[in-house]
Amino acid sequence: MEWENSSYIIKHRAEKVFSIARYVFLIPVGFILILLICFQIFLGQYFYNLAEQNRSRMFITFAPRGAIYDCNNVLLTDNRPWIRVFYYPFEENKMESVQTILDVLPESKKKLFYGIKTQRIVSLSEDLSRDKLFKLLSLRHRLSGILVTTEFRRRYLYNETFAHLIGYIGELTYNEYLSLKSLGYKYTDFVGKAGVEKVYESYLRGTHGALVMEVDAYGNPTRLIKKIPPLPGYNIQLTVDAELQKVARQALAATGKNGAIVGIDPRNGAVRILVSYKDFDPNMFISLSSDRKTFLTDKNLPLLNRCLQGMYPPGSVFKPLIAIAALNENYITPTSFNVYCKGEFVLGNKIFKCWEKKGHGYMNLHNAMRLSCDVYFYNLALKLGIDNIEKYSKMFGFGTKTGIDLPYEQPGVCPSKKWKLEKLKTAWVDGDTVNVGIGQGYITVTPLQLAVFTSAIANRGIIYQPYTIEKIIDLKGNVIYKPDIVKKNVLKIREDVWNIIEESMISVVNSGTGYAAHIPNITLAGKTGTAQNPHGTDHALFICYGPIKKGEIPPLAIAIVVEHGGKGGAVAAPIAKKIFSAFIGKNNSRDTASVWN
């Protein structure tokens, strides 16, 4: 029917419908237009960023941690490839895969079935051996749902030997992660927890690189957008001598007792030996082995760095300090002060015994040092007074931290009148002075402090700040950092005093209590110590430096502490002999005057 012929009512109605239809049909178009303006113009940047996030994925390439060498460029610590195998439950030929995995990795059965049961990714093997990896890869066609990843892991080549010097690395704790996040650490990163690894973390760590890949909807990389190469960590050369360290550690371990040995180069303060026993294998912390928990509960405290944290009474090795003080302050001359030792010393109603019960007879300074006569030094300390002893103790660095570049150092205790009044709320008495005179009583020192003291005697009055690293070098061999040699103190002590002390200390090794350290044709100077302590058998101590040649500063000064070892001359001195024998043997074999120059 044509509109013209249709009735008025219908026509009129249709006109109305047409006018409404115009709006009804065009409103959706306008609505879509407004929506698109909102989405593409106002929210465009937001969606653009979302799309960018969608398409790019960052694959982190881990930076290998810097290697650590000893002073002769012997490799101590490096990285090795660490292969992990993951399994994710995958339906395709599941039975065959599981059978194959069980054939190659039978020990992973439990983890494998856990993964199948819970439909989760499980790590089948944390550290796969080469053989098993090849076996697994050769059976690849029968496997599905297997993922092999390779990462770098720290390797400590000498296991326990450098445990306390190099330290170890471990996984970040949550609090550490929060504080280090801004430096670009990932939560799964390892961080230095002790020793050089901790102190030089920022140099060793390097910077992670990344591959920014364009990925499709299934996560398959399609194209490389940006490549940030990883910056490997810097290598560190330590001042320590691996050979001597090994000898020292073996000698100390052979005694079966806990203890510490610190060896310092008196010419500059470089640490050549740093052994603390009982120790631990730092590799345990990397492999996430459960054994590491036993370190925390072991009664021998393997995690305690005794060189820096162990505080021992110095015993007789403190006597050279008393002698130096008395001579330098002109209280005595080598010949002016003689004492008759009858085996004991009476002060008021107290009796102080000499270690030699029957007594040494008439003693001059030289013999008193050589035979380590206690009575002589009781008298000398009393004559000197605690103020002078305190002054000289502080001069040699006792009671304060040496400032070595290793963490958690302890200062020890250097007693004085003021110290006792503050700490114990009682006044200083002469009996305390007498005790300090032979390195007993309130005084405690760390083996490192003893080594610094020994080295100061060897170099005649220069207190160097001990340091452990020679230099930090980048991959091309450029030196990035070289620590300054710091003279903390230059002692004003007369040359003749040094001569007297050195002479008497040489006689200790040649014909005195330290004869066990004697090596024919080699001049060593030393002092034995046997420190009484409330916990049991005496600590055995020995300080020693050499080999002494005229006009030269001796290249090595060591301090040895054997906890509850007994007599210093019998237990500690032989260790010194072994170390110096190794040192001399090494020098001879190389035909060089000094290995460390």
Added chain:
Amino acid sequence: MELTEIKLRVVKEESLFRKIVYRTNWKLIVTTVCLTILGFIMIYSSTINTGKSLMFLSKQSIAWIIGIILMILFSIINYQIFQTYYMFTYITAVVMLIIVLILGTPFRGTRAWIDLKLFSFQPSEIVKILFLLSLSGYLDKDWTTNEKITKFLISMLMLGIILILILLEPDISAAVVYFPVTLSIFYLAGIKKNLLISLFIYIILTGTLFILKTLLSLSNLSLLPKWLNWIYLCLLGKGKEIFILAVTVTITFAFIWWILYNLKFNILLNHLILGILIINLSLFSVVASAKFIKPYQQKRFIAFINPNLDPTDAGYQVIQTRIAIGSGKILGKGLFKGTQTQLGFVPEKHTDFIFSLIAEELGFIGSLIVIILYFFIILEGINIMTTSRDTYGSLVACGITSMFVFYFFFNIGMCLGILPVIGIPLPFLSYGGSNLVSSFISVGILNSIHLRKFTY
């Protein structure tokens, strides 16, 4: 002035060819051809990574050529013959659907395609035009009786038969388009307002109940109040609960009506019966819908309600297409350089989500071009509807225009995530021969109406 000129031309008795060339609505034709050209470029862009873009383009080209030929053919054919033979047209549509149910090749669980060796063909695309023509023809027979309920019921029966056949395939997305088309034709044809409103309420109520059912199936039932649990059981329709609910609703409505009637409220019995019918019909439709809706469609519906619930699968599509459109910004990322679409974050980017590709690669400029072109098509549709010489032409033009509006709105709304993803293509742009051909036929019919508006 104009009128006399045209009259003169008619007197001259121009040749058919000249008549068609002069009077064709070139605006409409050029706009659609422009859209298809853009469609070709975007289909090429979307399939560039598959390495099969030539295959896609050649298939689409064949459909394009067939479509153009059919468009010309339908322009030449006088559309009024569909009015005369509306019964025949309707029967053809029904037969086509029955044939596809018997001979159709299943694809993705739907028996909607007839494989003709060279290309496959989706009869429901043609059926929707045939239905539109026949429904208009039936209603155009006598406008004065259109207000009668019998006419409405017969029209609904016509729609119902077609819908049931389509839902037997089952093809939900093809069925949805019938509602706006039917509603708009009914409205123009002057079907009683009450009935129209009832139909509208039925659609809304069914949709709401369906959303409620989906929401309930998603939530933890043990935490919900008992009556909600009971309603969920009803909507599942597995036991007798649904009948109890239906009877309860009926009695309640009757009781309320009886009270109001006694209180002298002027409510007719018709209204009561209509209301009860609508509610019960909606209830049973929702129960029955479970048989037609496939699990993936259910999932897409869930994703539409809450995309974040299932961001890996169905919800993923909704989120990713929205990101694709937004990330195009004003100028777009450049042709063939869309990251969201080219890297596979947007699925079905050559068919249903082709608009995402345009919006991402050509930016707001590209989407504006699409909107303007569609605006022209819809505007021309409205013009043809209002200036048609006869009532039948107006009804057909109204149905076709509403179909284009629906496709345009639903498809882009789907891409923007404001409407559920149910596979509605964007005519002229989406890859798919049957849809392209049927869209060209629609344009041809519109042009045929336009051509003949001056013929006296």
